Amino acid sequence: MGPDTEIIAGYKVYNEAAAADYDQSTTSSKTAEVHPLDQLSIPEIALAAKVVRAHYSNQQPATEVKFNTITLKNPIKTEYVAFRDTNGPRPDREAFVIMLTKAHCAVNEVIVSLTQEKVLEVKELHDVLPILTLEDLDICERVARADPRVVVTCAEIGLHDMNEVYFDGWAVGADERYGFDRRLQQGLAYWRASGMDNQYAHPLDFAVVIDTEREEVLRIDVRRVGGKRVPxxxxxxxxxxxxxxxxYVSDRLKPIEITQPEGVSFSMKGNELSWAxxxxxxxxxxxxxIVISDVSVHDMYEKRQRMLFNRLSVAEMVVPYGNPDIPHHRKHAFDIGEYGMxxxxxxxQVGCDCKGAIKYLDAIMSTSQGYAAxxxxxxxIHEEDNGLLYKHTDYRDGTVVSARDRKLIISQIITAANYEYGFYHTFSLDGTYKLEVKLTGILNTVPLIEGEEAVPYGTKVAKDLNAHNHQHIFSLRIDPAIDGLNNTVVQNDAVSSEIPIGNAGNLYGNAFYCKKTPLKTSKQGACEYSHETSRTWDIINPNKLNPACEKPVGYKIISRESPSLLCKPGSLVWRRAGFTRKxxxxxxxxxxxxxPAGDYVCQSTGQPGWPSNETVVDWSERDDKIENEDIVCWLQFGITHFPRTEDFPLMPAEPLSVMLRASNFFEKNPALWVPPSSREADAASRDLDKCCEGTEKRGGVGVGGGKRGSKL
Amino acid sequence: MGPDTEIIAGYKVYNEAAAADYDQSTTSSKTAEVHPLDQLSIPEIALAAKVVRAHYSNQQPATEVKFNTITLKNPIKTEYVAFRDTNGPRPDREAFVIMLTKAHCAVNEVIVSLTQEKVLEVKELHDVLPILTLEDLDICERVARADPRVVVTCAEIGLHDMNEVYFDGWAVGADERYGFDRRLQQGLAYWRASGMDNQYAHPLDFAVVIDTEREEVLRIDVRRVGGKRVPxxxxxxxxxxxxxxxxYVSDRLKPIEITQPEGVSFSMKGNELSWAxxxxxxxxxxxxxIVISDVSVHDMYEKRQRMLFNRLSVAEMVVPYGNPDIPHHRKHAFDIGEYGMxxxxxxxQVGCDCKGAIKYLDAIMSTSQGYAAxxxxxxxIHEEDNGLLYKHTDYRDGTVVSARDRKLIISQIITAANYEYGFYHTFSLDGTYKLEVKLTGILNTVPLIEGEEAVPYGTKVAKDLNAHNHQHIFSLRIDPAIDGLNNTVVQNDAVSSEIPIGNAGNLYGNAFYCKKTPLKTSKQGACEYSHETSRTWDIINPNKLNPACEKPVGYKIISRESPSLLCKPGSLVWRRAGFTRKxxxxxxxxxxxxxPAGDYVCQSTGQPGWPSNETVVDWSERDDKIENEDIVCWLQFGITHFPRTEDFPLMPAEPLSVMLRASNFFEKNPALWVPPSSREADAASRDLDKCCEGTEKRGGVGVGGGKRGSKL
Structure with a gap:
């Protein structure tokens, strides 16, 4: 540890000296040795910042740099795949830097070669604004607190100590009063009775709009009711x-201990993980x-590793609120695009967030000074028992075989101001990938004045507190590689036979089948869920047939929690969050x-083809051929949340999930390599006579080569 | 143990002497002391059988009795509720006996008072047939194997040893060639290469129809293809x-040990369970x-126990197959109504079916001789860790609180010939009841002849093997008592505001709300799921308002896995499985x-108002008032299954679930009594600096009564 590291809000920040120190103390961070998809290391971030700073200080006039983000520039896919699959050359290691020129909103994208230690490309962007960092949110609170007009606004409702007033910095959403020359935030205002008090119990009746770069309050938007301030x-x-x-009631729940005395079943080489x-x-x-790349699975029948996905990530989300009162219409947070997951x-922490034997990975990001944080x-990363994997009993004599399933879970939890989201990327032994999201944290609240109703656009969760209706809509980006790069998506609809009852081919009217519609162009690739037909989608490889069923190998997208966007077509949210339309x-x-909502979501307008901020709607409109091509699937899922009193003051976790499940990918059940379960000894359980290691016969009837039957 | 107990196919069977012996050896089985909802005890079953036998042997001429089922007669609800809630008299303990007069299909229902040891009521039924027991299925196999015509049918396809031929007894579904004077089964035929061989890899091309009571083969239905037998x-x-x-690969998965060194957190007094x-x-x-009754929950705010449900059970299910070829149209098993869950x-067994500290309960049923089995x-019954219960972090300084959720799971697993179903009734700390069903076991298969296609009505899962499309549709019966007996169901639809964008009240087009429609009569109570509006239903008590939100207290039905029945309206399955229409x-x-499919499902016709077999369709048609009344909810959910090769030869468990979740039932989060998690020591995990017992601050910033803010 160099002398210049500092712990700030949970981050360990390395200034230049500390990063250099770190660089010398380790060899594992050497650029040549890391995996091309590894996040940038501490020295790599320091190096990128140094190169960028040098580049701008050499300009005439020298430009002062405010770093927004420094991250890995993803290698070009074809080059990376050549490296991965066919021993092609190692892609150059590059940093992708987004920066602001100090005190202005000019956004530059800079690509730095970390091997050549030089700037490769600078792109100056117009009419876009970059993500809000935690430092930016802090500016919002600081600036709002210090503003004399804000002080007066608070005093009007009886708040005279600005140390008790808090501002959650939010992306402004959209504010037609200002353009791209200002980097806006709205500060939602709260009061705290003491430092640890729950501020969401004390929302105030106003929001401020600030300019993050000029550090000034632009507006104070007060929601008056009948001309009156809300207490x-x-x-x-x-x-x-x-x-x-x-x-607390501490004696109700006895501890559950989960241990792995022989260690975990996964192994890691750098950031490459192997499990089951x-x-x-x-x-x-x-x-x-979290970004999960190069997912492959071992096939016990083909005796080889088979590719599934090039890359999986949660690429966007939006939380539109359903209350139309100004300024609440601005509340529609893109937590990924506007703030960064x-x-x-x-x-x-072990025991709090996950139980059992845990492997943690650190995240390396950057500060506005270009320091690694x-x-x-x-x-x-941890494993969990996942209940039954398979079981069958012969009812004649009770011959039984059963095995237990296992999950590998790669997870992170984020705090988005009041809300918490847990993201659990889960793999299980039958080849399934499941993304589970858990929503917890605190509802966004606003104050009610006496006599004011929370319904229909919210729920009164406590005296004087309104929690607005909202939706959470997530976008899972799936870059598939089902047994190879070229894939097709086939839409599956469960439908009754078209043959009328009583006619040949459907005498009894029970015929039904799966109607399969290949999506041929990206316009056709824009699909809605259909509950009536239990719609799913298969990502298939049309070039590989399953030897058993003679159908193309595939993986099925199963998502039944996909609420439609409730903001009206043409509305602000509908425009900005175009990805939610399908x-x-x-x-x-x-x-x-x-x-899918574009690279630069902050203050985006959602105008089609907006420069530097194309969205998935634009990409779909190109109407590219997507059959037997290198494709990307963008899957929207989520929940419509009408707050309940139970969600206050701290919301019990609400789970939702989507799945990608083998669909004629394997020749047979891919998990038959899993040995049957053995009975466990446990003092608290009834002692059993028999063990089910291997096959067990529960009856007394002889089972041999001949007839098998019970007497019961 | 008396000398006359016997283990048969996993059951311990007590004949009269053994039951008497058992009766004397225990006092806990005395009728007066058991809970009115307890299943019948061993002596009670013996007693009921004795009383019934005596009754019929005293008749002129004496009638020989074949017992079908002997079970608890549920106490009359009003009497039971009076006993439970207001110290009313203990309901009489009665047995409900269904029996056949030997060698005929005359079905009698007999009610026996176990306290008075006498027959209270005999009802002779016509045109109905009772459930098929495991003994009945055994008859099917025995009779089919021995029939000379079946021997010839097998010989034609090269099978000369009838010990190698197996018949799964199935309810016939419906066979218009026979009436209610015959108690039918269809025997689906299979071959086994050896006693332990998987017969579902060798389905034969015919099914037999047998008369269970006369023990004779009535028909052999061969599915010839182009006039030819299928090899x-x-x-x-x-x-x-x-x-x-x-x-097997035995070194891939290291053990996960789950223990409860201080014991489980639930306690049981007889069959009454208390947990959290x-x-x-x-x-x-x-x-x-499993039947779960008298579910109540402790409310930490009202400091009292509050009723939720009178009774929860999975009351019916049907598995219609989608292949129209005769005789496959008959395959639509009602596993509950035709066979008995x-x-x-x-x-x-511990470790195989569930892990951890397990409490098991025995089931007591009966044989055709009237013996207790x-x-x-x-x-x-066991607990599981359930991940995050709640969490919140203040992003300013990292002050964090989090707690872990816990599940109580009451489960059973059934074998329905080829298929297995696990039913997991699950309660969690936020007051949620979730029914999870896991499907595993083996697909029903039929043979393909060379050149024959499995599509569109099935999948070729292996050479010469077709697994037919099918659905699994379950019916969860919910007898609610949300804070009292009289409840109303309100349908919730998430909808956009009707106000056009730009107009007052919806300037930005983001307004949306929950449209609430109370269901007033049982005809209105027949509802479809609507994905477009993310439809849910609240079971509310209109007589009790939540003090915080001033809305009626309720529990929400959340079910998104509810495929429509794909058999056509008017079809055989549509008629017989009327409950699946909504x-x-x-x-x-x-x-x-x-x-919901009636008391007597076997050979039912589905004709409306059929004597002795009314269904939920008939009950709905009465159009009773259901607002603020004692009501019952019947919730259908399930899955449409187009078989995959991965489902063969043994299907990886496929989960589905429905939930009942508090909806403004509690004043606040009902689980805030759960203490925050503590960090766990685990050798395999990274050692952390801090513990999160109680509140933890991750930053170095002072947190006191005043301003709180990070420096990042």
Whole structure:
């Protein structure tokens, strides 16, 4: 550790000297040795910042740089795949830097070669604004607190100590009063009775709009009701142990201990993970957080490793609120595109966030000064028992075989101001990938004035507190490689036979089948879920037939939690969050198309083909051929949340999930290599007579080569 | 143990002498002391049989009795509720006996008072047939094997040893060639290369129809293709350890040990269970299997126990197959109404079916002789860690609180010939009840002749093997008592505001709300799921307002896996499985209405108002008032299954679930009594600096009564 590291808000920050020190103390960080998909190391971030700073200070006039983000520039896919699959040359290691020229909103994208230590490319962008970092949110609070007009606004509702007033910095959403020359935030205002008090019990009736770069308050938007200010809700609703104290019931739940005395079943070489036949690379960046690449699975029948996915990540999300009162219409947070899922990640802890034997990975991001900021334990990797994997009993004599399933879970938890989201990327022994999301944290609240109703656009969760209706819509980006790069998506609809009852071919009217529609162009690739037909989609490889069923090998997308966007077509949210208009988009792979709401979501207008901020809607409109091509699937899923009183003051976790499941990918059940379970000894359980290691016969009837039958 | 107990196919069977012996050896079985909802005890079953036998042997002429089922007669609800809630008299303990007069199909229902030891009521039924027991299935196999015409049918396809031919007895579904004077089964035919061979790899091209009571083969239905017999698929596809031997990979998965060194967190008094504030009674019967009654939950705010449900059970299910070829149209098993979920239950084993500290309950059923048959470990009760319960981090300084959720799981696994179903009734700390079903076991298969296609009505899962498309549709019966007996169901639809964008009240087009429609009569109570509006239903108590939100207290039904029945309206399955026509039925509670496809499902026609076999469709048609009444909800959910090669030869478990979740039932998060998690020591995990017992601050910034903010 150099003398110049510092712990700030959970991050360990390395200034230049500390990074250099770190660089000399380790060899594992050498650029030549890292995996091309590894996140940038501490020295690599320091190096990128140094190169960029040097580049701008050499300009006339010298430009002062405010770093926004420094991250790995993803290698070009064809080059990377050649390296991975066919011993092609190692892709150059490059950093992708987004920066602001100090005190202005000029956004530059800079690509730095870390091997050549030089700037390769600078792109100056117009009419876009970059992501808000935690430092930016801090500016919002600081600036709002200090503003004399804000002080007066607070005093009007009886708040005279600005140390008790808090501002959650939010992306402004859209504010037609200002253009791209200002980097806006809205600060949602709260009061705290004390430093640890739950501020969401005390929302204030106004929001400020600030300019992040000029550090000034532009507007104070007060929601008056009948011309009146809304009083501060004063009742406290706390959940921290300081407040609950004797409110816990500690003897109701006996401990459950989960241990792995022989260690975990996965192994890691750098960030490459192997588990139960799966192989994958775990990456991380400030924006998507966890990125899982190069997912392959061992096939016990073909006796080889088979590719499934090039890359999986949660690429965007939006949380539109359903209350139309100004300024609440601005509340529709894109937590990934506007704030960064990586930047908002929690450092995790055994027993609190996951149980059992845990492997953690750190995340390495950057500060506005270009320092590496390391978040310890950002990613949790662990296994869980997953209940029954398979079981069958012969009812004649009770011959039984059963095995237990296992999950590998790669997870992170983020804090988005009031809300928490846990993202659990889960693999199980039958080849399934499941993304589970858990929503917890605190509802966004606003104050009610006496006599004011929360319905229909919200729920009164406590005296004077309104929690607005909202939706959470996520976009899972799936870059598939089902047994190879070229894939097709086939839409599956469960339908009754068209043959009328009583006619040949459907005498009894029970005939039904799976109607299969290959999606041929990216316009056709824009699909809605259909509950009536239990719609699913198969990502198939039309070039590989399953030897058993003689159908193309595939993986099925199963998602039944895909609410439609409730903001009206043409509305602000509908425009900005175009990706939510469809359950699934399938586009042709194009370099750099990673984020379905565009690269620059902050203050985006959603105007089609907006320069520097194309979205998945634009990519779909190109109407590329997507049949037997290198494609990308964008899957929307989520939940519509009408708040309940139970969600206050701290919301019980609400789970939702999507799955990708083998669909005629393997010749047979891919998990028959898993040995049947053995009975466990456990003092608290009834002692059993028999063990089910291997086959067990529960009856007394002889079972041999001949007739088998019970007497019962 | 008396000398006359016998272990048969996993059941311990007590003849009269053994039951008497058992009776004297125990006092806990005395009728006066048992809970009114407890399943019948061993002596009670023996007593009921004795009383019934005596009754019929005293008749002129004496009638020989074949017992079908002997089970608890549920106490009349009003009487039971009076006993439970207001110290009313203990309901009489009665047995409900269904029997056949030997060698005929005359079905009698007999009610026996166990306290008075006498027959209270005999009802002779016409044009109905009772459930098929495991003994009946055994008859099917025995009779089919011995029939000379079946021997010839087998010889034609090269099978000369009838010990190698197996018949799975199935309910016939419907066979218009025969009436109610015959108790039919269809025997699906298979070959086994050896006693332990997987017969579903060798389906034969015919089914027999037998008369179970007369023990005779009525028909042999051969599915010829182009006039030709279909050869026996001879390739073996086995999964028992005898066959797999070296095929297991035993070093891939390290053990996960789950222990509860301080014991479990639930306690049981008889069959009454208490856990984490929940209380409930666990019953069991031959038909529904697990029955959970009197579910209440402790409310930490109101400081009292509050009723949720009178009774929860899986009351019916149907598995229609989608291949129209005769005789496959007959395949639509009602596994509960035709076979009995209790009768088909597996005895369970620690480590195989569930892990951790397990409490098992035995099931007590009966044989055709009226003997008690005890199935050990029929019901598994255990706890599991359930991941995050709640978490929040203040992003300013990392102050964090988090707690872990816990599940109580009451489960059973059944074997329905080829298929296995696991039913997991799950309660969690936020007050949620979730029914999870896992499907595993073996696909139903039929042979393909060379050149024959499995598509579109099936999948070729291996050479010469076709697995037909099918659906699994379950019916969860919910007898709610949300804070009292009188409840109303309100349908919730998420909808955009009707106000056009740009108009007052919806300037930005983001307004949306929950449209609430109370269901007033049982015709209105017949509802479909609507994906477009993310439809849910609240079971509310209109007489109790939540003090925080001032809305009625309720529990929400959340079910997104509810495929429509794909058999056509008017078809055989549509008629017989009327309950599947709607996602939800709400009916007024009426005594004895327990099974939505009727009491007597075997050979039912589905004709509306069929004597002795009314269904939920009939009950709905009464159009009773269901608003603020004692009501019952029937929730259909399930899956449409187009078989995959991965499902063969043994299917990886496929999970689906429905949930009932508090919806403004509690004033606040009902789980805030759960203490925050502590960090766990685990050698395999990275050693952390800090513990999160209580609140933890991750930053170095002082947190006091004043300003709180990070420096990052």
């Amino acid at each position: 501060v809700p004063r009742v406290q609703h706390n959940f921290l142990p300081e407040f609950v104290r004797d409110g 036949g799966f192989k994958m690379h775990i990456g991380f960046n400030y924006r998507e957080g 990586g930047l908002m990640t929690n450092p995790l 390391v978040l310890p334990n950002a990613v949790c 359950t699934l988009w399938v586009t042709k792979y194009r370099e750099g198309e990673l984020f | 026996v698929p001879r390739v073996q596809h086995n999964f028992l350890p005898e066959f797999v031997r070296d095929g 504030g929940f209380k409930m009674h666990i019953g069991f019967n031959y038909r529904e299997g 209790g009768l088909m239950t597996n005895p369970l 005890v199935l050990p470990n029929a019901v598994c 996602t939800l039925w709400v009916t007024k509670y009426r005594e004895g209405e327990l099974f």
